[in-house]
Amino acid sequence: MSVILIADDEVRIRRLVADFLKRDGHTMLEASNGEEAIRLIEQHGEIELAILDVMMPEKDGFSVLRYIREQELTAKMPVMMLTARAEELDQLHGLQSGADDYVTKPFSPLVLCARVKNLLLRAGKKDDNTNKFGELDIDEIRHEVRVNGKDIGLTPKEYELMIYFKNNRGIALSREKILNAVWGYDYFGDLRTVDTHIKKLRAKLGEYGGKIETVRGYGYRFEV
Amino acid sequence: MSVILIADDEVRIRRLVADFLKRDGHTMLEASNGEEAIRLIEQHGEIELAILDVMMPEKDGFSVLRYIREQELTAKMPVMMLTARAEELDQLHGLQSGADDYVTKPFSPLVLCARVKNLLLRAGKKDDNTNKFGELDIDEIRHEVRVNGKDIGLTPKEYELMIYFKNNRGIALSREKILNAVWGYDYFGDLRTVDTHIKKLRAKLGEYGGKIETVRGYGYRFEV
DNA sequence: AGTATTTTGAACATTTGGTGAACATATCGC
DNA sequence: GCGATATGTTCACCAAATGTTCAAAATACT
Numbered sequence: 001m002s003v004i005l006i007a008d009d010e011v012r013i014r015r016l017v018a019d020f021l022k023r024d025g026h027t028m029l030e031a032s033n034g035e036e037a038i039r040l041i042e043q044h045g046e047i048e049l050a051i052l053d054v055m056m057p058e059k060d061g062f063s064v065l066r067y068i069r070e071q072e073l074t075a076k077m078p079v080m081m082l083t084a085r086a087e088e089l090d091q092l093h094g095l096q097s098g099a100d101d102y103v104t105k106p107f108s109p110l111v112l113c114a115r116v117k118n119l120l121l122r123a124g125k126k127d128d129n130t131n132k133f134g135e136l137d138i139d140e141i142r143h144e145v146r147v148n149g150k151d152i153g154l155t156p157k158e159y160e161l162m163i164y165f166k167n168n169r170g171i172a173l174s175r176e177k178i179l180n181a182v183w184g185y186d187y188f189g190d191l192r193t194v195d196t197h198i199k200k201l202r203a204k205l206g207e208y209g210g211k212i213e214t215v216r217g218y219g220y221r222f223e224v
Numbered sequence: 225m226s227v228i229l230i231a232d233d234e235v236r237i238r239r240l241v242a243d244f245l246k247r248d249g250h251t252m253l254e255a256s257n258g259e260e261a262i263r264l265i266e267q268h269g270e271i272e273l274a275i276l277d278v279m280m281p282e283k284d285g286f287s288v289l290r291y292i293r294e295q296e297l298t299a300k301m302p303v304m305m306l307t308a309r310a311e312e313l314d315q316l317h318g319l320q321s322g323a324d325d326y327v328t329k330p331f332s333p334l335v336l337c338a339r340v341k342n343l344l345l346r347a348g349k350k351d352d353n354t355n356k357f358g359e360l361d362i363d364e365i366r367h368e369v370r371v372n373g374k375d376i377g378l379t380p381k382e383y384e385l386m387i388y389f390k391n392n393r394g395i396a397l398s399r400e401k402i403l404n405a406v407w408g409y410d411y412f413g414d415l416r417t418v419d420t421h422i423k424k425l426r427a428k429l430g431e432y433g434g435k436i437e438t439v440r441g442y443g444y445r446f447e448v
Numbered sequence: 449a450g451t452a453t454t455t456t457g458a459a460c461a462t463t464t465g466g467t468g469a470a471c472a473t474a475t476c477g478c
Numbered sequence: 479g480c481g482a483t484a485t486g487t488t489c490a491c492c493a494a495a496t497g498t499t500c501a502a503a504a505t506a507c508t
Contacts, residue, residue, distance in 0.1 A: 042247050042248075043247075067338075070338050070341065155453080155454055155455080156454080156455095157454075157455070158454095170365070170366060171365055171366065172365065172366055172367030172368075189455095189456075189457080190456075190457050190458090192456095192457065192458090192496090193455080193456055193457065195495095195496065195497070195498090196455085196456070196457075196497095196498085196499095197455085197456095198496095198497095199496095199497065199498065199499095214495095214496070214497090215367050215368075216379065216380055216464075216465080216495070216496080217379070217380025217381075217383070217465090217494095217495075218367050218380070221366065221367070379464080379465055379466085380465075380466095380495090381465075381466070382465095413466095413467075413468085414467075414468055414469090416467095416468070416469090416485090417466075417467055417468065419485065419486070419487090420466085420467070420468080420486095420487085420488095421466085421467095422485095422486090423485095423486065423487065423488095438484095438485070438486090440475075440476090440484070440485080441476095441483095441484075449508100450507100450508085451506100451507080451508080452505100452506085452507075452508095453504105453505080453506070453507085454503105454504080454505070454506085455502105455503080455504070455505080456501105456502090456503075456504085457500105457501105457502095457503105458499105458500090458501095458502100459498100459499085459500085460497105460498085460499080460500105461496100461497075461498070461499095462495100462496080462497070462498090463494105463495085463496075463497080464493105464494085464495075464496085465492105465493085465494075465495085466491105466492085466493070466494085467490105467491090467492080467493090468489105468490105468491100469488105469489095469490100469491105470487100470488085470489090471486105471487085471488085471489105472485100472486075472487070472488095473484100473485080473486065473487090474483105474484080474485070474486080475482100475483085475484075475485090476481105476482085476483080476484090477480105477481095477482085477483100478479100478480090478481095478482105
């Protein structure tokens with residue numbers, strides 16, 4: 001349901017958290033240090049929650065938190081801090097570091113999942129469940145897109161593209177942004193690949209194909 | 225969002241700063257010495273911040289700073305100085321050199337980014353989200369310009385021209401400046417090409433076409 | 449391993465936009 | 479008012495962006 005960033009240098013912890021939250025339907029982004037976390041935040045536009053370990057190489061959790069609060073776009077992102085020892089907790093509160101929640105290691109994955117849920121709810125996680133536009137129905141539960149009630153059989157990439165467009169309707173998206181968001185920030189492919197997928201998506205959308213408008217000299221825009 | 229000049233003779237530093245600030249959405253101009261920096265400032269009309277290394281060949285950072293403060297057009301440009309050693313800092317302040325901020329090497333790119341952001345905010349540049357002038361609406365999110373609520377279908381060059389005018393409203397812009405800003409500083413084309421685009425832009429702006437005034441013997445000015 | 453599906457980008461087609469020469473018109477200094 | 483210069487306007491050619499097709503490569507499925 002949401003896109004969540006987990007930053008921790010311990011692979012075990014990262015995997016553990018990521019696996020549990022994935023099972024809750026979230027999309028997980030993983031970073032093994034602070035620099036990486038910041039890069040992910042910069043490049044991935046729609047992160048809805050960040051879980052940061054305090055102790056990390058390159059840049060610690062506080063630095064990343066400060067970065068998040070400084071950037072206008074991310075300033076209001078809910079942030080959960082992971083700390084290794086209970087003693088640090090007081091320090092954290094004393095520092096008024098601006099995090100939204102603290103969890104001390106070792107933690108129970110289920111407790112963590114519950115707190116994540118709370119944070120997302122508290123953040124008013126905009127239930128952007130508007131996925132029906134006329135006879136175009138983007139069904140994220142069934143993981144399919146229907147036109148006139150019939151599944152149009154999108155491939156994985158086409159589906160992700162569709163979701164990205166849906167989450168950014170009315171916004172002009174450059175090919176670069178689309179590549180970063182749908183293919184991943186570490187993908188270095190031809191920008192024109194986007195065009196090819198757009199074409200196929202438009203074709204499958206049939207009468208709704210025109211809803212994906214070309215923004216000449218820039219990229220594309222999904223209109224509803 | 226903003227156009228920023230970085231002048232430093234060390235390529236590594238230049239690239240580092242440029243890369244980070246690019247990720248923040250800024251357009252970067254790079255100079256490897258003071259002479260080059262001044263040339264770029266002369267040719268590029270809308271530089272919003274200059275980051276100058278103190279120690280550079282040809283002309284050092286102070287000389288460039290003095291130049292900036294002497295020119296009426298650039299006198300108020302925020303300037304950030306980079307200095308190699310902490311000791312120099314006192315000296316700088318003592319000299320009252322007129323820079324807006326100082327950063328000592330080695331520095332954290334993120335700290336630098338944050339300070340840049342502060343300077344731009346302080347300069348009142350960032351909040352220039354005024355894109356509605358009566359019934360003329362310049363929508364950078366949708367990447368379109370509307371008059372009376374209707375998209376006037378600008379071509380890429382026309383759109384960029386419009387944005388440039390919007391960011392420099394009330395300022396007389398020579399054809400050279402316009403070419404440098406919209407076409408790129410490495411473009412060598414006919415100055416009259418600007419006229420052709422102005423004509424088309426005026427036509428599409430309809431009743432607002434007159435807002436682009438001719439400054440005879442010089443260039444054009446967007447008035448609101 | 450073998451088959452089916454999906455992804456990818458090169459190649460070509462088509463559409464759209466950019467450019468500057470040429471001519472028309474306006475403005476200025478005298 | 480006249481010539482000189484600057485700007486407005488039009489248009490045809492060329493350049494660039496996007497659409498489209500396709501086959502090879504990668505991936506998933508069995």
